[in-house]
Amino acid sequence: MSDLAWVVPMPVVVPLFAAGLALALYRRPSLQRIVSVTALSVVLAASVTLLVVVDDGPLVVDVGGWAAPVGIDLVADRLSALMLTISSAVTLCVLLYSLAQGNEDDEESAPISIFHPTYLVLAAGVADAFLSGDLFNIYVGFEILLAASFVLLTLGGTGERIRAGTIYVVVALLSSVLFLVAIAMIYAACGTVNLAQLALRLPEIDPGVRLVLQVLLILAFAIKAAIFPLSAWLPDSYPTAPAPVTAVFAGLLTKVGVYAIIRTQTLLFPDGRLDDVLMWLALATMVVGILGAVAQDDIKRLLSFTLVSHIGYMVFGIALSTDEGWTASIYYVAHHITVQTALFLVVGLVERAGGSTSLTKLGGLAKLTPVLAILFFVPAMNLAGIPPLSGFLGKVGLLEAGVAEGTPLAYVLVVGSVVTSLLTLYALVKAWNKAFWQTPPVERPPVRLPFGMVGPAGALVAVGLTLTLAAGPLYAYTGRAAVALTERTPYIDAVLPDGERGTGESARLTDVAESGAHEGSDG
Amino acid sequence: MSPNIVLVVTIAVLFTVGVYLLLERSLSRVLIGVILVGNGANLLFLVAGGAAGGPPIVGVTDDGEMSDPLPQAMVLTAIVITLGMTAFLLAMAYRSWQLHRHDEVQDDVEDRRIARLAAIDELAVSDSDEEGPTKTLDEEAAETRDETDEGHPAAEVTR
Numbered sequence: 001m002s003d004l005a006w007v008v009p010m011p012v013v014v015p016l017f018a019a020g021l022a023l024a025l026y027r028r029p030s031l032q033r034i035v036s037v038t039a040l041s042v043v044l045a046a047s048v049t050l051l052v053v054v055d056d057g058p059l060v061v062d063v064g065g066w067a068a069p070v071g072i073d074l075v076a077d078r079l080s081a082l083m084l085t086i087s088s089a090v091t092l093c094v095l096l097y098s099l100a101q102g103n104e105d106d107e108e109s110a111p112i113s114i115f116h117p118t119y120l121v122l123a124a125g126v127a128d129a130f131l132s133g134d135l136f137n138i139y140v141g142f143e144i145l146l147a148a149s150f151v152l153l154t155l156g157g158t159g160e161r162i163r164a165g166t167i168y169v170v171v172a173l174l175s176s177v178l179f180l181v182a183i184a185m186i187y188a189a190c191g192t193v194n195l196a197q198l199a200l201r202l203p204e205i206d207p208g209v210r211l212v213l214q215v216l217l218i219l220a221f222a223i224k225a226a227i228f229p230l231s232a233w234l235p236d237s238y239p240t241a242p243a244p245v246t247a248v249f250a251g252l253l254t255k256v257g258v259y260a261i262i263r264t265q266t267l268l269f270p271d272g273r274l275d276d277v278l279m280w281l282a283l284a285t286m287v288v289g290i291l292g293a294v295a296q297d298d299i300k301r302l303l304s305f306t307l308v309s310h311i312g313y314m315v316f317g318i319a320l321s322t323d324e325g326w327t328a329s330i331y332y333v334a335h336h337i338t339v340q341t342a343l344f345l346v347v348g349l350v351e352r353a354g355g356s357t358s359l360t361k362l363g364g365l366a367k368l369t370p371v372l373a374i375l376f377f378v379p380a381m382n383l384a385g386i387p388p389l390s391g392f393l394g395k396v397g398l399l400e401a402g403v404a405e406g407t408p409l410a411y412v413l414v415v416g417s418v419v420t421s422l423l424t425l426y427a428l429v430k431a432w433n434k435a436f437w438q439t440p441p442v443e444r445p446p447v448r449l450p451f452g453m454v455g456p457a458g459a460l461v462a463v464g465l466t467l468t469l470a471a472g473p474l475y476a477y478t479g480r481a482a483v484a485l486t487e488r489t490p491y492i493d494a495v496l497p498d499g500e501r502g503t504g505e506s507a508r509l510t511d512v513a514e515s516g517a518h519e520g521s522d523g
Numbered sequence: 524m525s526p527n528i529v530l531v532v533t534i535a536v537l538f539t540v541g542v543y544l545l546l547e548r549s550l551s552r553v554l555i556g557v558i559l560v561g562n563g564a565n566l567l568f569l570v571a572g573g574a575a576g577g578p579p580i581v582g583v584t585d586d587g588e589m590s591d592p593l594p595q596a597m598v599l600t601a602i603v604i605t606l607g608m609t610a611f612l613l614a615m616a617y618r619s620w621q622l623h624r625h626d627e628v629q630d631d632v633e634d635r636r637i638a639r640l641a642a643i644d645e646l647a648v649s650d651s652d653e654e655g656p657t658k659t660l661d662e663e664a665a666e667t668r669d670e671t672d673e674g675h676p677a678a679e680v681t682r
Contacts, residue, residue, distance in 0.1 A: 136597050143604045150611055159622045163629050166550055166615055170628065173557050173608055174545065180564040180601055187594060188571035236631040295637060 004053050008061045008076045010046035011084055011127035014039050019120035026113040033099055036116045040092045040123060047084040054081045055480070058494040060133065067501045068133075069194045075133035077491055078481035079330060083130045083259055086334045089463060090251050090341050091123045093456040097345055098244035100452025115155065122148035122248070129256045133495055135186065135193040138260060139179055142224070146172050149253060152245045153237065161240050168237035175223035182216035189213065196495035199267045199488060214269045218261065218278075225257030227315055228285040231308045235292065238307075239300035239357075243348025246300065250307050251341030255333055258314045262329065265318055266485040278319035279409050286312030286420040293427040299347055299357045302431055303340070306383060306424055310336055313398055313420075316413050320401050326482035328397030331475055335382075335390040335467055342379040342460035349457060350376065350435060353447045359431060363440030369449060373436050378461050380432060382468075384425035390467035395421060397475070526570045534570070537563035550616040550626040554609065561605040568594040568601070 018039030025031045053059065058077035062068055076084070098115070125145025132138045150172070154165040187193055189209055190201040202210055219230075226234040234254070238246050265272070289309025296302040314336070317329025347357065353369050354362040366373040382389040395417065402414040467474060484490045492499075537559045544556030572594035577584030579592040616626040 136600075140600065140604075143608075147604075147607060147611070150608075154615065154618075157618050157622075160632070162615060162619050162622065163632070166619065166628050167631075169608075169612060169615065170545070170550075170553055170557070173612075174560075176604075176608075177557075177560050177564050180561075181567060183597070184564060184567040184571045184594070187568070187597075193593075193597075236634070239633075297637070298633060301633060 004049070005059050005061050007046050007049050007053070008059050008074050008131065009063070011043045011050075011088065012074070012124050012131060014042050014046070015120040015124040015127070019117040019124065022120060023117040026117075029113065032113070032116045036095055036120060037092075037099075039120060040088065040095055043123065043127065044085075044088040044092055047081065047088045050076045050081040051085045054078055055477070058484075058491055060494045068495050069192055069197045069501060072137050073133040073194070073196075073495055074131045075195075075491065075495060076131055077494075078477065078484060079259070079262065080130045082330065082334060082477065082481065083255070084127060086337050087126055087130070087252050087255075088123070090337055090460065091119075091126075091248060093460045093463075094244050094248045094251075094341065094345065095119065097247075097348070097453050097456040098242075100450050100456070101242075101244060101348070103452060104450050114151065118148045118151045119248075121145075122152065126252050126256055130259060133195050135183055135195060135198065139176070139183060142179065142256070143176060145253065145256065146176065149249060153241045153249070155242060155245065164237040164240040167233055171223060171233040175220050178216065178223070179220035182213060182220055185216065186213050194495070195263070195267055196492045199492055200496075200499070202268055210269070211273060214264075214274060217264050217268075218274060221257045221260045221264070222281070223257075224254065225261060225315075226254050226285075226308050226311055227281050228288050228308070228312070231285065231289065231311070234308055235301055235304040238304045239298060243344060243351065247341045247344035247348070250304065250344050251337045254307065254311055255337050258311065258318075258333055261315075262318055262326070262485070265321075266326070267488060267491060270486070270488065272321040275319045275321050276409060278315055279413055282312045282315035282319055283413055283416045284312075285309065285315060286416055290420045290423040290427065294423060294430075296427075297359050299350065299359055299362070299431050299435065300344070302359075302427060303343055303347060306427065307340055309420055309424065310340075310383070313395065313417060316417060317398050317401065319413075320405050320410065322401060322405060323479070323482045323486055324397070324401035324404055326485055327475065327479045328394060328401050330478040330481055331390075331397060332394035334474070334478070335394045335464070338460055338464045338467060339379045339382045339391060342457060342464055343376070343383065345453075345457040345460060346372065346376045346379065349449055349453060352453075353444070353449060354435065354440075355444060359434035361441055362435040363438040364436075364444070366436035368444060368446060371454060372449065375454070375457055375461055376436070377432065379464055380428040382464050384428050385421045386425070388468060390464060390471060393468065393471050393475070530566055530570050534563045534566045537566065548627050550612070550619060550628050553628060554612045554616060557612065558605065558609060561601070565598045565601055565605075568598045 018035050022032045022035045025035065050059070054076050055078060058075055060068070060076075061074045063072045063074060065071070098119075102115075122145050125141050125143075125148060128141030128144060129138055130141075132141055150165065150169050153168055154161050183193060186198065189205050190198055192198055192201060202213075223230045223233075238249055241249065286309050289305050289307075289312060293302050293305035293309060296305060310332075314329050314332050317325045317332060319325070320329075349372055350362065350365065351357050353372055354365055356362055378389075382391045385391040385395045398417060399414050402410045402417075541556045541558075541560030541563060544552045544559065547553055547556070572591040574590075576588045576590035579589040619626045
């Protein structure tokens with residue numbers, strides 16, 4: 001299957017080139033749109049191809065032909081291919097939505113010319129973080145997507161966006177520095193930043209040092225994934241951005257952090273020494289997050305708090321450290337990306353139809369736009385976990401995994417996640433009652449919602465439903481991904497076939513380096 | 524190999540001062556804090572790279588005396604990234620000053636509203652038709668000041 005290895009870099013390379021092209025075409029908005037849509041469609045096609053192909057085994061590309069531990073490698077295994085597929089589907093839908101919004105609104109409210117290149121760079125950064133087989137390259141991927149997200153979050157530079165953006169930027173930079181410190185210390189301890197080689201070398205170093213490295217990495221990723229108590233920045237900064245931007249941030253950026261935690265916990269630190277701590281963090285994230293959501297009046301902030309809360313479910317699955325836990329966690333990530341993005345897109349439509357996002361000012365939308373009511377109701381119930389939707393399936397998977405673990409702490413988490421699920425239902429039903437059923441404080445004129453915006457939002461809701469219909473095969477797929485994660489050997493063997501070096505062409509230099517006394521480094 | 528003590532002390536000082544500045548209200552000071560902490564991390568890479576040596580070029584330096592090029596490559600990448608981020612933060616601080624005549628990092632405005640409602644024991648979402656907050660978030664962000672009292676409130680400044 002290695003003849004398809006050229007597909008692996010596509011999700012990173014295509015959007016980056018398209019971003020340059022889109023920037024050059026800033027005077028030609030129509031061409032820009034064609035470039036962006038084409039690029040993200042290609043990425044989606046490449047991701048689906050990878051999803052199918054890597055089911056037979058991971059695909060590895062040594063970038064530039066340099067063999068793995070020296071050069072940078074891109075690895076597509078089941079986990080990263082699944083993440084890529086979901087994220088590229090979501091980015092494409094959000095792009096189409098924002099195109100329609102750009103058509104409807106004047107250019108002043110959303111400067112389209114900078115939006116497209118930045119959005120493509122964001123997509124490339126997310127893909128790079130998912131595909132990278134090298135810790136430092138993950139850092140670079142994070143920085144790419146963060147730099148793009150800074151620009152998207154402060155589009156237009158209004159007072160409120162600058163205020164919220166400041167906090168977001170400073171927190172993001174702080175987590176990047178923490179990540180950088182972790183990388184430096186890992187390099188000092190192991191002499192490599194290649195994930196596969198680290199997986200081989202980390203067990204050999206002092207357990208105390210290993211624990212420090214693990215804590216540092218988790219700390220850096222927990223800020224990005226918005227795990228309590230490092231989640232305070234999220235509900236503050238996300239809601240002020242334009243609706244499509246909030247939607248894609250909510251769907252993807254925190255999940256990149258969750259992905260990084262899954263990858264490092266399985267591959268680098270399989271002994272699970274922080275599992276109990278993660279359990280407590282998961283519980284606190286779920287409960288504190290959802291209690292925050294209950295208190296909110298602004299529907300965008302309410303959804304941001306549910307986002308934080310549901311990160312807790314994924315951390316719960318991660319903290320279980322069993323095949324069942326990973327399986328449910330990965331399925332939950334896929335479910336949550338689609339449902340959360342769909343909800344934020346629908347809230348963008350609610351804002352158009354109702355003229356506000358404050359629940360006190362909204363009302364009567366069910367009568368005004370019944371389509372919108374359905375579009376909100378389905379993902380809302382999905383998020384709360386009403387059977388038979390995918391949110392229910394993911395939660396059942398997590399609960400089963402928790403019960404199978406059987407420790408008192410796992411049972412506490414099981415109870416906590418059920419309570420959180422009920423509170424989510426409460427918060428969302430409250431939002432539903434206020435926005436769709438209560439008598440509107442001010443009568444609104446009937447609005448026509450542009451099909452270009454309803455369509456992508458509906459498509460994402462449909463993707464969420466597909467996750468339910470295709471739950472059997474998908475759950476089996478995440479199960480196989482989880483087994484491969486626990487075994488670790490498929491990943492390591494694919495990157496370093498002989499246990500030493502990748503398949504690149506730098507073999508001649510190896511001899512030179514090995515003859516020297518170059519201790520501690522990887523030559 | 525024992526690391527260079529000068530480097531280690533410098534890193535410690537950079538991190539201490541940087542963290543202190545990060546906790547300030549003014550974005551310019553936060554920015555300097557970010558730069559200092561970032562440079563501390565960069566120096567940490569130099570320590571991670573092991574003892575200093577000759578340029579790592581085959582044929583120029585003996586294999587045993589080469590310095591490790593990989594951390595230096597990583598530091599270069601990190602420096603470039605920090606440069607870009609610094610430029611963006613500077614632009615944000617300037618924009619904030621343009622809008623409000625200060626570059627204060629403010630607390631969450633919406634949080635403040637909810638806290639106010641809680642203080643007067645009011646439901647966050649009331650069912651009556653009474654008026655909600657009359658100001659938009661943008662206006663409130665412009666008027667709110669947290670701890671610093673340097674500069675002038677935005678209202679007094681002619682735009």
